[in-house]
Amino acid sequence: MKIQVLFGTESGNAEIAAEDLAESIRNDNQEVEVHDLSSFSIAELQHDSLYVFLCSTYGEGELPNTALPFYADLSVVRPDLSGVRYAMFGLGDTFYKDTYGQGATKLDDKLTELGAQRTGEIGRYDASSWEPVGEGAVVWFAGVLEGVSATR
């Protein structure tokens, strides 16, 4: 199973998290690719991969601007994503109480609506924590993979 890490970022945290995650996946001898959502087309979504989305939040609960075209394509083209599997990690900031991590939640809702199937819980990173962003993502993903192997 190939793992494809897709990140949507404005200030760079999600990209760092994506790189750290990819490094740890590679260290486990798994095949992994990293893509910026701004240069990833919805037509590339395949059935034989696990997609790991890392996505921050801007505006009032919106996706970061680099991920907006991808989201808009999903909404307009409405591809049938049944059989596509993904995991979701949201970056946000609890300073924004009412819209905390909504960017990832919105993307998750859209993928589910189009028939894709999420593995594991949505992971969260709170910028107010000052924690190194990559570590949280790596720990979360280990949990996601455990779930995957348990259900096999």
Add this chain to the structure above:
Amino acid sequence: MDAPLSIAVIGSGPSGCYIAQSLRKALPQSEITIYDRLASPFGLVRYGVAADHQSTKSIQAQFSRLFERENVRFAGNIEVGRDISLAQLRSTHHIVVLAAGLSADRAMEVPGEGLPEVYRAGRLTRLFNAHPLEPTGVPTFGKSVAIIGGGNVSIDVLRLLIKQPEDFANSDIDDAMLAEYGQAPVSRVDLICRSTIANAPSDPVMLAELGRIRGVRFSCSDPIEVAEDAPRTALARAKAIGELLEVDPGPETRAEVVLHFGWAPVSINGDGHVRDVELRSVNDDRTNQRLGADSVVTAIGFDFDGGDWHGLGALKADSETGVLDQGLYRTGWIKRGSRGTIAENRSCAKTVADEIIADLDSLEQQSKPGYAGLPEEVRALAVDYAAWKRVDCAEKEAASEARTRRKFPSHEQMVAIAHNKLVESSAAQRGN
């Protein structure tokens, strides 16, 4: 090229950090040094972003990786133009990138701007952030202040002036400054924005945040409706302002805040001291109004100071290219002007890094030693990353319970801590 590529970045703010990220990724073998005149990295993230917005400052966690894991050198306490010339840096590094930001507050150019109670937002935000090179001393605001400017910085200033001391929990506000200001806080603030509500440059979230401060009554002298088909942000801004007007200040109103949209200053008046501000309506022919004020804060952006930038002549904003000369580039505010958030410097840096990489073949082939080529006495000044971490730890240790850190407002003290020379230096101070 056989010798490793050496790169100097001038300035360790967001732009310098972002371009170092991009260059490190594209050129893993290169030697990269980020120089800064201060003993601390991160530029305006430390000294511009408001002390009560710690989550915005947390981007430092991302930038720290450069120095901790990505083999980028920090060389603080080295000022280009004082400790080393731009020409020296260019002769020792293949590539030099200016990321020095813009620190000069833009002038309003209205009569009365020189009155003693007219303060610039850059100075105030540096003071509240304990900037080590800002002369200390709290300005006298009197009972009422007029803040001119409608962007996020003007709202930062407004918020800092109307918050109560207990509202600064978990911040790293300069407590000396806060205590002194707390002796005579203002009771009225007029916020004067040249644009209409629909076009104002402020972030609606920043406006909404004001409503959470207790004891403040908000009013707006102008209609707050915007067209139904206005852009999302305009609608959100109008909504945020509408909600501010509804805020119940509670049993005790400490401060009145009056918002003005579509007004521009004509003059600041007073006999030796600020007495009032005359405003004209920008979009219609309402008659000029005069607002009484004991002091004025200008927050209308930052600009190139018009002087020579270390032999390059007077710089102007350039949205097209980051190329200044062969091997010489610029990024961030010193390229685009004082517009935009931290994140916008990331895309800017990516574009400039692409330009740099496209030019690599045309670089001079001779080897350039990079940091090691600087005179020994200059390298002796440098505060490297490990030395900065000593200051970082000392700041956190010195923090009182309700603070994340206590910033040291003296450059000499920061350098002394960094170089482990605090004992000698305080002894020397006592000797003075």
